[in-house]
Amino acid sequence: MNVLSHLGCDKVFDYFEKICDIPHGSFHEKALSDYIVSFAKERGLYCRQDNKMNVLIKKGGTAGYESSPVLIMQGHIDMVCDKNEDTEHDFLTEPLEIYIDGDDIKARGTTLGADNGIAAAYMLALLDAEDIAHPPLECIFTVEEEIGMGGATDFDAFDLEGKRFLNMDTEEEGHLMVSCCGGRRMRVYLPIEKEKKQAGTTLSVHIRGLKGGHSGSDIHLQRASANVLLGRFLFELRERVDFALVSANGGNMDNAICREAEAVVVVAPEQVQTVAAVIEEAEAMFREEYKDRESDILMTAEQMPEAAEVLTTETRDYVIALLRLLPYGVQTMDTNMDGLVETSSNIGILKTNEDHIFIDNAVRGSMESRKDAICKKIEVLGSLCGAKVVGVHDYPGWQYNPNSEMLRIFKEVWVEKFGEEPKVVAIHAGLECGLFYEKIEGLDAVSFGPTMKDIHTTEEVLSISSTARMWDYLVKVLENIKA
Numbered sequence: 001m002n003v004l005s006h007l008g009c010d011k012v013f014d015y016f017e018k019i020c021d022i023p024h025g026s027f028h029e030k031a032l033s034d035y036i037v038s039f040a041k042e043r044g045l046y047c048r049q050d051n052k053m054n055v056l057i058k059k060g061g062t063a064g065y066e067s068s069p070v071l072i073m074q075g076h077i078d079m080v081c082d083k084n085e086d087t088e089h090d091f092l093t094e095p096l097e098i099y100i101d102g103d104d105i106k107a108r109g110t111t112l113g114a115d116n117g118i119a120a121a122y123m124l125a126l127l128d129a130e131d132i133a134h135p136p137l138e139c140i141f142t143v144e145e146e147i148g149m150g151g152a153t154d155f156d157a158f159d160l161e162g163k164r165f166l167n168m169d170t171e172e173e174g175h176l177m178v179s180c181c182g183g184r185r186m187r188v189y190l191p192i193e194k195e196k197k198q199a200g201t202t203l204s205v206h207i208r209g210l211k212g213g214h215s216g217s218d219i220h221l222q223r224a225s226a227n228v229l230l231g232r233f234l235f236e237l238r239e240r241v242d243f244a245l246v247s248a249n250g251g252n253m254d255n256a257i258c259r260e261a262e263a264v265v266v267v268a269p270e271q272v273q274t275v276a277a278v279i280e281e282a283e284a285m286f287r288e289e290y291k292d293r294e295s296d297i298l299m300t301a302e303q304m305p306e307a308a309e310v311l312t313t314e315t316r317d318y319v320i321a322l323l324r325l326l327p328y329g330v331q332t333m334d335t336n337m338d339g340l341v342e343t344s345s346n347i348g349i350l351k352t353n354e355d356h357i358f359i360d361n362a363v364r365g366s367m368e369s370r371k372d373a374i375c376k377k378i379e380v381l382g383s384l385c386g387a388k389v390v391g392v393h394d395y396p397g398w399q400y401n402p403n404s405e406m407l408r409i410f411k412e413v414w415v416e417k418f419g420e421e422p423k424v425v426a427i428h429a430g431l432e433c434g435l436f437y438e439k440i441e442g443l444d445a446v447s448f449g450p451t452m453k454d455i456h457t458t459e460e461v462l463s464i465s466s467t468a469r470m471w472d473y474l475v476k477v478l479e480n481i482k483a
Helices: 012-021 030-042 114-128 150-154 226-240 269-289 313-325 368-384 405-418 433-439 464-480
Strands: 046-049 055-059 071-076 098-101 104-107 137-142 164-167 175-180 182-191 194-196 201-208 244-250 261-267 298-303 309-311 329-333 341-352 356-365 388-395 423-427 444-447 461-463
Touching: 012 114, 012 464, 030 046, 030 055, 030 114, 055 114, 071 114, 114 137, 114 461, 114 464, 150 388, 150 433, 164 405, 164 433, 175 405, 182 313, 182 368, 201 226, 201 269, 226 244, 226 261, 226 269, 226 313, 226 341, 244 309, 244 313, 261 269, 269 298, 309 313, 313 356, 313 368, 329 368, 341 368, 356 368, 368 388, 405 444, 405 464, 433 444, 461 464
Parallel strands: 071 137, 071 164, 164 444, 175 423
Antiparallel strands: 046 055, 055 137, 098 104, 104 461, 175 444, 182 356, 182 388, 194 309, 201 261, 201 298, 244 261, 244 341, 329 341, 341 356
């Protein structure tokens, strides 16, 4: 595409554009993983690709740095794949359509994948460079981070020598991340029973226009979830209209706040106007409740071809109960760090399948017992509705180390370069650092990155100037990691 080639920055933007050219959604990272392997082989670097498609590349220290402490650098190469409803894009075969808007890089109608493609671009640019001083490097490109950190979980650290660890999955310039929460996916499978549809009008009710966002780092903003709003609407509709439910769907990723949802219902022809009135009232109510956070909530209905079957009344009521009662949003706040969310839950995916309704919840928590309590609540609610509930992708948190040598180096270089103290922060989201702490004894980690906004949404942007500044900062940090 050559959209970014004129931006320079030691090929960082060239490699980021190359990454955008290669489809790399979660579970479909092989093409990008193979490209990274080819990159390493062309440069004669030690490279290992495992069965999961994780890649490890090693590069020796430059002159004068040969005996310096080995630095492990790490980022994930999978991306959240989401698109606007009116956007035609195949994430399995088509490159992202990226463009520049002022200081931002964007993707047209889709997510951008700067989370965490920019980390891969930084590592590739550094591995390719011949004029940047650095200690011995071990660069890890992991997969499946966005759907439960499966790559980092399965990564074998047998040939790693480093104890210093740099994760590059932080999204705000000036923030040095030193701690993160753990998480678990709670998947609800509600068996469904169907019956023949009675005479009536079939309507598709849509909720659109929500901002969405990352279910961890944005959950404190208290944005609306389309799945939650859909549950509220269906509950109100049942109070006014005797309707049948055909299907309910919303969201594509459990770690993204749901932006759009849809329910297909069947009502008597004389009740269509009542449905329209309930939609109008619900939209007004939601707009009022979220007026300082969501400015574009839109609810619409359109007539659909007649449905042959509908869910039984019992199944319909279970769906409504789950959407109304499953925990969503901030559950508890950390009492030791002001403004930090301690536990949360996100109803990310709602999908009607042939024989069951699937609801995927991302539960996060920095306190294991409280995280587990939320998971147990979901289990109890599911059992009351006759659903099967399965917990998957359980990953640990990362505890703050006030004596971190990595943090000391990063802070000192920040002050030297920018003349001010960086913000040392913890995040209510999962980073792979916790998993690597379990694999490598004595690990010392920090996480940083350039500014990107609205990740996991189609409004995702990557700041060009911040990417360049953080690259210069990284180069200076590497210069300071010397024996």
